[in-house]
Amino acid sequence: MKDFTFHTPTEVLFGRRSEERIASLVRKYGGTKVLLHYGGSSAERSGLLPLIRTALAEAGIGCVELGGVVPNPRLTKVREGIDRCRAEKVDFLLAVGGGSVIDSAKAIAYGVPYAGDVWDFFDGKAKATAALPIGAVVTIPTAGSEMSNGCVITNEQGWQKRGYSSGLSRCRFAVMNPERTYTLPPYQTACGAVDILMHTMERYFSPETDMTLTDALAEALMRTVLDATPVVLAEPTDYRHRAQIMWAGSLAHNDLTGCGNVGDWATHHLEHELSALFDVAHGAGLAAVWGSWARYVRTSNPQRFVRFAVNVMGVTNDFADADRTALAGIEAMERFYRSIGMPVSIPELIGRPATAEEIDEMACKCSRGGTSTEGSFRVLAADDLRAIYRAANGE
């Protein structure tokens, strides 16, 4: 096992009454003027934004607003946010939404105190040394950004989707009321479940395999999501199971499930090129490519996939044929994805097969022009990435 650092300073307030404390939390963490950052109109319609505006005003906290964050959040919006924060002397970012909004807020937080262009961080040209403090009010339990140190931004020039991670951007607080997720459309609920599972699986399929407790926690988390997702798709206002998914979303990406392991992350990066090229939902893109990745890499450590099949997917262990058990586990996860309306191939994801040129473009960008590799469970070069895209394309 690997030495590790675990540092999750985010103060989480979870439950029905958590929203009552938003203004006092902003105040506690030093905010005197916030940028209220959000996506579309749902937070307006639900009454959440009006509630927050009133609470901030009553607490004497200044507030400027920037809505319109879209899924796969854009660099242009980040730059707009940086300009607004500077012009208005904002000292605290309040993100209301899911991973896209929180990620956008994180990028703004890095950009405000930085003299250069914020894309430098995502392009590997600079390291952040400061960031504005951020608080999150989570309405979409998916990305786990509220407790993670990462964010992913899409640069419209060249449609590059890139991540940047630093402890500086960990949210000071996260307010999570499962009731706010009742109105999520089924497709988004399902995408969220996939993303939560994948954040766990990216850490679980590790070349390190002796961190028993971490693996056991990851398995418990995955089983909980597998169990709760069909319930909330059938009954969107089931508080108990909405709560399981929401809390699982945070724990899946705050590094709890990675302590002592080495993450793989190839599936995430394969997906980043899919959503950069086709602007598909991240969760759906992950579901479309994961099975092809798994079949491609499974022989690197068959027992790891056997363990997944048995402990997570409830597959009967065929002790005489590890690969049969491993494949049964992968197929069981694909059946689960299908059962919640998720695609398990590129044609199912985008409505047609990708062209050879599109696959080449994605494999090229994912390997940064063939100069870098992906993954750790198996290290994948450009040709491997192309083979996985092709398999996911039904070739």
Next chain:
Amino acid sequence: MKDFTFHTPTEVLFGRRSEERIASLVRKYGGTKVLLHYGGSSAERSGLLPLIRTALAEAGIGCVELGGVVPNPRLTKVREGIDRCRAEKVDFLLAVGGGSVIDSAKAIAYGVPYAGDVWDFFDGKAKATAALPIGAVVTIPTAGSEMSNGCVITNEQGWQKRGYSSGLSRCRFAVMNPERTYTLPPYQTACGAVDILMHTMERYFSPETDMTLTDALAEALMRTVLDATPVVLAEPTDYRHRAQIMWAGSLAHNDLTGCGNVGDWATHHLEHELSALFDVAHGAGLAAVWGSWARYVRTSNPQRFVRFAVNVMGVTNDFADADRTALAGIEAMERFYRSIGMPVSIPELIGRPATAEEIDEMACKCSRGGTSTEGSFRVLAADDLRAIYRAANGE
């Protein structure tokens, strides 16, 4: 499920090389002059204290020392520490040891900025509003104090053992190298395992029973400790399993296993009177009384004990007889305790039965003279507590 707050700001450095960063962590969290606080001579002999002294000196950090903390740490030593810190203008507490040393450091941290007597916090007469910052170098994985908000101190006047909890005392950092636990005597290793299990069980046996994810994580943690403990008793230098126990110790008491639940804590408080009266090891005291508590309260929610029996202890579920399954789970845990050399009754704990007077005294102190109750899974009055002590006494 209950609304909850989850806030674990402690920066954990875990692994073989974690100790190299002690001085830089003290510096990072503002320490310029530390009280180096520890127990006996084992940290001296192992080379850990010399290593820390050198690192602090090289970093230009001042250092005064206070060793001699004993198990069930004493108020007298806490007061001595407060005086030393004030006299020497210490601004950071560095605790090297296990729960006793860290708890002692927490009490000192509360006491230094407080004008009154530090026992006021433990006696319910005052609430802490400030505390010196603390860092922990963990050598005994038991109490989870390195990530918890609690501490327990024994007042020699009247041998009262009392706890106090506040987020102010959460350690700024915790350095954990499993190799430092290789030399722990078997008895202490076993006591640690009991305490880790009990920190999880005190939260698991909750009147709230719909926080599925929390329960699943707790079960994963308990199974890991049950699996790892016999391994390290047989092979004390098994890094992998020492690591599981060490990390489990932190996660068992940082509230991860309590999110959405209501803790019970009756077994802990029953034990506090045992160790206050007989000065026994906390883990051994817990093992001696838990089974009697469990049998006494199990009918309050039989299915909770069935779940424990099946999911944690691996008992076959007798669907026709829930109580039979529940009892089999309790007995399986007692067999485990015995197998690692732990007592499962008061006579096994202290070498003789307790007298009727001693039992009356403990029941009286535990219920604060009959004025308060213990527990939440079942609420226990003085008579209930006396009945549990008697059952544990073999009556």
